[in-house]
Amino acid sequence: MxxxxxxxxxxxxxxxxxxxxxxxxxxxxxxxxxxxxxxxxxxxxxxxxxxxxxxxxxxxxxxxxxxxxxxxxxxxxxxxxxxxxxxxxxxxxxxxxxxxxxxEVGIDIEKIRKIDYNIAQRFFSNEEYSRLEALKGDDKRRYFFTLWTLKESYLKFLGKGLTKALSSFTVIENGKDYRIKHAEQMDETIFFNTYEPDASHLVSICSGKKDxxxxxxxxxxxxxxxxxxx
Ligand SMILES: CC(C)(COP(=O)(O)OP(=O)(O)OC[C@H]1O[C@@H](n2cnc3c(N)ncnc32)[C@H](O)[C@@H]1OP(=O)(O)O)[C@@H](O)C(=O)NCCC(=O)NCCS
The missing domain is CATH 3.90.470.20 (4'-phosphopantetheinyl transferase domain)
Known part of the structure; x- marks a missing residue:
């Protein structure tokens, strides 16, 4: 890649x-x-x-x-x-x-900016929303945009646009690794990479191979x- x-x-x-x-x-x-x-x-x-x-x-x-x-x-x-x-x-x-x-690949970048967290209630799963609500200040904002880019990169990998509801799957964090969970089923076929082009932007990349x-x-x-x- x-x-x-x-x-x-x-x-x-x-x-x-x-x-x-x-x-x-x-x-x-x-x-x-x-x-x-x-x-x-x-x-x-x-x-x-x-x-x-x-x-x-x-x-x-x-x-x-x-x-x-x-x-x-x-x-x-x-x-x-x-x-x-x-x-x-x-x-x-x-x-x-x-x-x-x-x-196939999907990539999403977001600028970390002020955000109305009400949007998370619509687009995040219950599990993601609870994790977000437990955070405050910069940690909360950073977590919001990390999840957002991961979820968007997955949709862009699939190429389905917003026809697949962003709240219908959960991003699970495991150290620096992220995975997708559908209902209670982990998806073993989806992999992510993340990086930061600078202090105010986050990028996530979704792929079907661990690369x-x-x-x-x-x-x-x-x-x-x-x-x-x-
Ligand atoms: C259009 C969409 C694929 C990405 O939109 P986006 O995040 O606003 O835009 P990005 O800059 O990341 O991506 C745009 C590029 O993705 C590509 N793209 C367009 N449709 C795509 C699709 N269905 N699948 C993958 N890539 C697509 C195009 O190259 C497009 O570039 P262009 O606008 O210059 O033509 C779609 O997911 C969308 O509308 N998202 C809305 C964002 C939102 O509300 N997110 C809530 C998250 S909590």
Missing amino acids: EIYNIHIVEHTAFEKERAALLSRLPFEQQQRISRFRKPLDMQRSLLGETMCRVVLGQHLKKAPVSIEILKSEKGKPYLKNQPNLHFNLSHSGEWVVLAVDET VPGKVHILKIHNLINNPSI
Whole structure:
């Protein structure tokens, strides 16, 4: 498994690179991204789409613009005719993150921020909610976002979007390891990795194999524009 991160840049720096980044994308993607009204949403989407195409292009020895990305019925992007190359993308706060693997993968990043814990009652299982309620202050907030990213990465691994209720399964913590429990049944087929790109963001990655990703590659915009060796 390979992990790539790219940091959001300040608005004027992004504006200077926008046209060059767009030129790496197929026409329909250029149009889709140009329709974003909020500059930050546009930047997240453009960096994500370009990072996927550049990294996958390296794997497939193809130009980024010619990579064929399809979407499943529930919206999960995947590669056409490439059963052994999978990827998933996430963006939040100041980062866009990408996981690439030979088998299905899900990744989720969240910026740790102020949150209304009422949301946890809807999205967490009873067991998760009780554990959360026993915590206070920073520990509580951190725990909330750790669970959130783990649960989201699992849904993104499955590719089901929100059609699977987030409260229908429980994340069990075992030291630094996490597992999924359905009712009282542990799921032995699902594995997680977590890391922190910086002090205010958490990332979880879900996979069907126990695999510790190597180094996290930090890319810069120029890596996406010039033909990179990454
Ligand atoms: C769309 C969803 C897959 C992820 O949404 P998200 O966490 O807001 O967004 P992320 O940045 O992590 O992921 C978005 C990327 O995931 C990919 N994606 C989209 N649908 C997907 C699916 N069904 N499965 C896997 N990946 C998907 C796309 O690459 C998308 O990128 P794009 O928006 O640039 O096209 C879905 O799970 C969702 O809507 N979640 C809502 C979040 C929520 O309420 N969580 C409560 C947790 S307590």
